[in-house]
Amino acid sequence: MPLDVIIIGAGLAGLVAAIALRRAGHGVLVLEKSAFATEIGAAINLSPNALLILAHLGFDLERARACRIRTTYLLRETDLAKLHAIPSPNPGNHTLHRVDLHRELLRLATDAGAEIRLATTVVRVDETGVVVLKGGTELRADLVVAADGVHSLAREYVLNGRPTKAVHSGLAAFRFLIDTETCRKDDFLRSLLDVTGPAAVNIIADKETAATEDPSMIRQIVWYACRDGELQNVAGVHPCSSTTVDDGEELKDAMMAEFSHFDPRLGRMVKLSSHVKRWPLYVHDPLPTWVRGRVVLIGDAAHPMLPFLGQGACQAIEDGAGLGLAFQDESQSVEVSLARFEALRKNRAARIQILSKVKESCDTPSVVVEELKPYLDAQAPEAPASLAERLTHARSYDLYASYSEIVGKN
Numbered sequence: 001m002p003l004d005v006i007i008i009g010a011g012l013a014g015l016v017a018a019i020a021l022r023r024a025g026h027g028v029l030v031l032e033k034s035a036f037a038t039e040i041g042a043a044i045n046l047s048p049n050a051l052l053i054l055a056h057l058g059f060d061l062e063r064a065r066a067c068r069i070r071t072t073y074l075l076r077e078t079d080l081a082k083l084h085a086i087p088s089p090n091p092g093n094h095t096l097h098r099v100d101l102h103r104e105l106l107r108l109a110t111d112a113g114a115e116i117r118l119a120t121t122v123v124r125v126d127e128t129g130v131v132v133l134k135g136g137t138e139l140r141a142d143l144v145v146a147a148d149g150v151h152s153l154a155r156e157y158v159l160n161g162r163p164t165k166a167v168h169s170g171l172a173a174f175r176f177l178i179d180t181e182t183c184r185k186d187d188f189l190r191s192l193l194d195v196t197g198p199a200a201v202n203i204i205a206d207k208e209t210a211a212t213e214d215p216s217m218i219r220q221i222v223w224y225a226c227r228d229g230e231l232q233n234v235a236g237v238h239p240c241s242s243t244t245v246d247d248g249e250e251l252k253d254a255m256m257a258e259f260s261h262f263d264p265r266l267g268r269m270v271k272l273s274s275h276v277k278r279w280p281l282y283v284h285d286p287l288p289t290w291v292r293g294r295v296v297l298i299g300d301a302a303h304p305m306l307p308f309l310g311q312g313a314c315q316a317i318e319d320g321a322g323l324g325l326a327f328q329d330e331s332q333s334v335e336v337s338l339a340r341f342e343a344l345r346k347n348r349a350a351r352i353q354i355l356s357k358v359k360e361s362c363d364t365p366s367v368v369v370e371e372l373k374p375y376l377d378a379q380a381p382e383a384p385a386s387l388a389e390r391l392t393h394a395r396s397y398d399l400y401a402s403y404s405e406i407v408g409k410n
Contacts, residue, residue: 006029008147009031019320020057020320022112034119044095045201049394059108060104063104072202073085131144158291172281181230204221242280251278252273296323308356314394347375355384364389
């Protein structure tokens with residue numbers, strides 16, 4: 001029989017889960033605490049492992065105004081000279097503005113018949129499938145999918161007394177967008193657009209901090225185009241103890257000071273941008289379980305990670321689609337389907353979560369290799385040793401082929 005599913009959170013993981021579970025024939029209600037009145041966000045870099053899934057779901061990259069990325073470059077911080085180039089495997093990475101990605105997923109979810117209920121706050125869940133809303137209303141479902149983000153309410157319930165809170169990494173990320181035309185019209189910035197061209201993701205790391213394996217010691221800028229090339233997206237990761245999202249004109253000066261020894265064109269880009277925000281970055285050790293009873297964690301609720309593999313959004317997409325696969329056989333019980341979902345996703349996400357702590361400029365440290373060992377399996381019998389191997393491991397994954405292998409073994 002089709003299940004009644006409640007999904008907590010209408011972010012990327014929640015919406016992909018809604019689409020996939022509706023396609024599997026289940027009833028889906030998505031509860032989202034925000035009203036989406038003022039959609040915000042920067043850009044997202046999606047690699048082939050996520051693009052394969054979006055293609056299966058009918059996602060329209062052209063409608064979402066995606067930019068195709070053919071190469072990832074490591075650039076020298078002082079003059080942006082090319083140090084290393086890593087080609088993207090077919091069909092290439094694609095960059096999208098988060099708002100464009102979210103709108104297209106929201107369209108697909110509603111077109112598929114999912115009900116989206118906004119401005120609805122969940123205050124409690126339990127393993128029987130009960131969801132309690134602010135105000136006391138109780139809802140019941142056969143399956144509760146907690147896609148409620150890095151500060152997940154449901155994580156504490158699922159882990160049942162184990163440590164649950166994501167830990168501040170000691171890092172934060174400045175983020176801003178700037179019109180490409182603004183750069184093109186500025187005499188000093190115009191040459192910046194020609195450094196690697198529009199089909200590139202550019203990683204610019206401070207030489208001194210890049211040489212250390214300590215992930216909390218890094219100054220790095222990642223920059224690429226999005227929204228049909230009309231916008232340049234810039235993120236600057238740096239050591240920072242603040243645990244709040246900072247927003248204010250003074251952040252431009254703070255970012256320029258933090259990266260003052262980088263190529264001066266980057267500082268000029270910061271100065272001409274309209275708005276800079278700074279987001280704290282959180283991490284969590286891989287969880288011992290994602291499931292309790294009829295409740296399952298996905299996305300950042302299950303595996304918050306640092307940005308050094310560019311896989312946060314991609315793993316959320318894998319989670320959502322994986323639920324659809326695990327629940328496509330209506331003859332299986334919820335418990336069996338959730339066990340199949342964990343078998344598909346848990347080790348894979350843990351590996352990406354651990355590898356995402358390694359800076360792009362470093363080979364995989366021995367301490368990380370040791371940390372990976374409990375999560376190595378047939379999909380990854382050995383730890384990736386270099387940046388190129390880490391990217392290949394992340395990007396070349398085929399969720400559908402992996403699921404077929406798991407089903408075949410059972």
